[in-house]
Amino acid sequence: MTAVQPPLRPERPDRRTASKAARRQAIIDAALALAREHGRRGFSVDQLAERADVSRRTVFNHFGSLDEILLAAHAQVMDVLIDDFDRRSAATPVGDGSLASVFDEVSAALRATDLVGPMAALTHLLDGLDDDDQAGPAGQGLVREVMHRTTARLAADIARRSPDADELDIDLLVHSLVGGLVVLHAHWSARTGAADDDASRAVWAELLERLIGTVRNGFR
Structure with a gap:
């Protein structure tokens, strides 16, 4: 039994x-x-x-160490930011598959993503990080990792939206946007003190539109 x-x-x-x-x-x-x-x-x-x-x-x-805590906080903020962009991007309808259409779709997702809040937090977290011999390389490594992840996410999203697009064209578009966002952050931080308020968000919106226009139209 x-x-x-x-x-x-x-x-x-x-x-x-x-x-x-x-x-x-x-x-x-x-x-x-x-x-x-x-x-x-x-x-x-x-x-x-x-x-x-x-x-x-x-x-x-x-x-x-305290720096290790701050780097962990940095990574967490970036996870939230990238996940937010992924959600915004997924909610943006797919167009005709042309790179021009994809660029408009990605631009719409960037406009909808809350970049100012995370950027303000990250700016304060990384402030002075390079002044510390031990924390500096760690901070730089984390920034490189974040940039790599952001670039990979954007490239994957563009490839999904435009499966027939040339790989070089995708890379050029992605790096133009990601590199442009890094430049915008420096100008935004200098103009606003990395504040998270309505005035700072208005400055960021203005800078983002300038980046989108420049990448779309070049320097004609």
């Missing part, structure tokens, strides 16, 4: 793992808030621990 096996109990989430993840997230959120308020160099680990409602020891159980 075959023994009847008792029903399997549904797996419960690992409370310890969930608690650890929550503490890590609280530390990152606190770092983002403090960086916006005081700049990257304007707060200490003790202030960070207090804002996150954890002990100083807990902070270092999760991260090796």
